[in-house]
Amino acid sequence: MQRSGCIIAGLLFCVTAMARPVAVAPEHEDRYHSLLDELRCLVCQNQTIAESNADLAKDLRAEVRKMLHDGAADSEIIEFMVNRYGDFVLYRPPVRPRTLLLWFGPFVFLIIAFLVLARVLKKQQKVGNAPLTEDEQAKVDSILDRTEE
């Protein structure tokens, strides 16, 4: 029993060793995982390269591990990916002239919505407080009479 456990552990070790040509050093573990969460897998576009099982994602994970091992900074690794795959590889698009609308558009719409809301409220308040003129009172009376009939 114990022996078969040993064999299974050995096999598992082999499998993990094969899957990871360069292991992540323990001190790089946190950086490795946060980098993987930032990078989009271009094959299955709604997954990060941490989540994706695509071959390319595996290759890119290996590349990130290798670069970490070689002492690259996070910014260098991100730059490496952007230079090859474009901004689309980033889950958080950088602020650039062409992404201004993307970043600030929602706030612009929010401000417009507040302006409209303020105007509507102001108008309602004005109408609500003003007493009815004679003409208006007559109109109201006639409508009420009609509905009572």
Added chain:
Amino acid sequence: MQVLHRPAMFRYFLPAILFSVLAGFLVVGLYKDPTAVSSPLVGKPVPQFSLPRLWDNEAMFSEREFPGEVSLLNVWATWCLACRQEHPVLSELSRQAVTIYGLNYKDDVSEARQYLTEHGDPYAASAVDKSGRVGIEWGVYGVPETFVIDKTGVIRHKHIGVLTQEDVEETLLPLIRKLQDEAA
């Protein structure tokens, strides 16, 4: 029935106008291919690399092959069905217009050789990227991909996915002719 005067009309039609604008954007979005991501490599010199050649693995194939004439680099593999689909189109293109180089991506060398022997070899030379590492340098994320490279060795266009006869006639050939007329 009261006739709507100007501000009231505006108020009634504004939502309709906003809706049409939004619908317009969404309709345009429907016809865009989300898998075709534009490459940052377009406009830049081909990346540096050195790989064994498919037919002679003693000799190397590098970025120095490209300058001098307009050429294509086609990334392909025998396991990629779409590549088989575009193979006749490439063969025809290689006969009539332009030098095509092949990048055999994460493939089995003997299978690649056998495939080209059976179906014809459109490539002036083929490089073997067994690990896919050079593919990363080229920003490859799905085979087939085809790059158009000008006389100075600068990437001018990237086509993602199967190359159809229509793509060749409407996009590639006009671009290739234009690049061939440029001074080296």
